[in-house]
Amino acid sequence: MKAIRWHPPSFDIRVEEIPAPKIEHPDDAIVKVSLAALCGSDLHIYRGHGGPGITAVHTCGHEFIGHVVELGSNYGVDSAKGRPELYATLKVGDKVVSPFTVNCGECGVCRLGYTCRCPSGLLFGSPALEGGQAQYVRVPKAGATLFNLNDPHSWSSSLPAELKATALAGIADSSLLMLADILPTGVFAALQALNHPKVLPALTGRPFPTSFFPGEASAAMVAEDRTLTFAIIGLGPVGLCAAVSLLDMLASKELPFQIIAIDPVEDRRAKAMAIYNKIDTAGKGKGTFETCDIEQAKKRCVGCSAVLEVVGNTSAISLAYDLVRNFGAITSVGVHGQPPVPFTGSQLYAKNVSFDFGRCPARAMFPLAFDLLVKRQDVFGEVGGPDSLVDRIVSPDEAPEMYRAFEKNQVGKVVFKMN
Numbered sequence: 178m179k180a181i182r183w184h185p186p187s188f189d190i191r192v193e194e195i196p197a198p199k200i201e202h203p204d205d206a207i208v209k210v211s212l213a214a215l216c217g218s219d220l221h222i223y224r225g226h227g228g229p230g231i232t233a234v235h236t237c238g239h240e241f242i243g244h245v246v247e248l249g250s251n252y253g254v255d256s257a258k259g260r261p262e263l264y265a266t267l268k269v270g271d272k273v274v275s276p277f278t279v280n281c282g283e284c285g286v287c288r289l290g291y292t293c294r295c296p297s298g299l300l301f302g303s304p305a306l307e308g309g310q311a312q313y314v315r316v317p318k319a320g321a322t323l324f325n326l327n328d329p330h331s332w333s334s335s336l337p338a339e340l341k342a343t344a345l346a347g348i349a350d351s352s353l354l355m356l357a358d359i360l361p362t363g364v365f366a367a368l369q370a371l372n373h374p375k376v377l378p379a380l381t382g383r384p385f386p387t388s389f390f391p392g393e394a395s396a397a398m399v400a401e402d403r404t405l406t407f408a409i410i411g412l413g414p415v416g417l418c419a420a421v422s423l424l425d426m427l428a429s430k431e432l433p434f435q436i437i438a439i440d441p442v443e444d445r446r447a448k449a450m451a452i453y454n455k456i457d458t459a460g461k462g463k464g465t466f467e468t469c470d471i472e473q474a475k476k477r478c479v480g481c482s483a484v485l486e487v488v489g490n491t492s493a494i495s496l497a498y499d500l501v502r503n504f505g506a507i508t509s510v511g512v513h514g515q516p517p518v519p520f521t522g523s524q525l526y527a528k529n530v531s532f533d534f535g536r537c538p539a540r541a542m543f544p545l546a547f548d549l550l551v552k553r554q555d556v557f558g559e560v561g562g563p564d565s566l567v568d569r570i571v572s573p574d575e576a577p578e579m580y581r582a583f584e585k586n587q588v589g590k591v592v593f594k595m596n
């Protein structure tokens with residue numbers, strides 16, 4: 178089969194013919210990949226910043242959609258009862274999308290919803306597990322990992338069952354592919370920021386610590402105290418998903434807010450604003466949305482209630498620290514590589530700042546992301562426009578050039594047509 182492969186030490190992507198994967202464990206499924214996406218976090222390994230363990234040649238990619246072509250012997254048998262649902266119901270031919278990490282669905286970590294940190298978890302597109310930028314991919318623990326798009330009853334949703342099925346039929350695969358990582362991760366960043374305990378005084382109108390308890394809003398708090406200010410640092414595909422998600426949450430809760438979306442690249446700022454302009458009045462809620470570069474941000478938005486950091490490098494996280502208010506929260510979903518975090522304990526103490534770091538539990542976030550995908554097809558449905566999230570769909574043969582261009586911010590979200 179054809180596969181997009183990373184070679185050490187860095188900046189070396191090759192399109193190669195390799196053997197197709199086989200079932201290695203009874204819980205495995207083999208998926209024939211129709212579309213696979215290139216992601217900002219693929220760039221960490223591409224640049225050679227994957228860490229000391231990342232030295233082996235491997236197939237890239239952790240975002241893919243396709244069809245099941247083979248199942249291990251644990252599917253459709255009596256012993257599947259009591260296990261995650263898809264062990265009993267998944268069939269060859271079903272269309273599936275996979276979260277970017279494998280999880281078992283049967284341990285305490287998974288039961289709490291922290292699926293990205295399952296002890297049996299593996300990241301696609303790493304030396305530990307071959308990636309999805311290939312014509313076929315092996316999915317371990319597939320009965321707990323995959324989503325069966327042929328059976329929308331198999332995941333929860335706030336949408337009525339009929340609407341769910343109808344909506345699903347109308348959504349392009351290139352749009353459904355966003356459910357593998359970038360949309361759940363964007364929703365995760367927004368959800369963590371808006372639900373952070375540090376945001377509660379503005380949200381409830383009750384000062385700390387009465388904000389933790391039921392009661393009336395304080396008459397002493399003025400409108401300015403209750404206006405939530407969010408900065409989003411990084412307007413790549415995940416940053417755009419975070420912005421759309423945050424807007425949706427704020428609009429549906431009818432909260433007053435300001436969102437300041439920050440990126441040094443003018444094209445990315447223009448896309449963020451084009452996407453915002455595409456959203457209808459109801460979706461914009463009771464707040465404002467503006468974009469700015471880093472210097473403007475430093476002048477404009479010191480004192481944010483919360484900062485969403487979606488880049489994953491030391492300058493982005495330093496900027497987040499500068500922008501957040503005392504008693505503010507930073508939620509960081511960027512992949513931070515080797516350099517240490519650029520703060521001292523006394524800096525953190527001096528601002529009473531809270532940090533949420535880490536990987537999105539994409540499987541747990543999938544239902545919320547799916548509902549947003551359905552609701553915001555105006556943003557997520559199209560390909561190639563100035564206001565669409567997916568920039569282009571290309572042949573895998575273009576992978577070396579697309580990696581190069583994506584790394585240089587010359588293209589947006591790229592999708593490879595693998596079959």
Ligand SMILES: [Zn+2]
Pocket residue numbers: 216217218219239240277358359
């Ligand atoms: Zn990704």
Ligand SMILES: [Zn+2]
Pocket residue numbers: 280281282283284285286287295296297
């Ligand atoms: Zn688990």
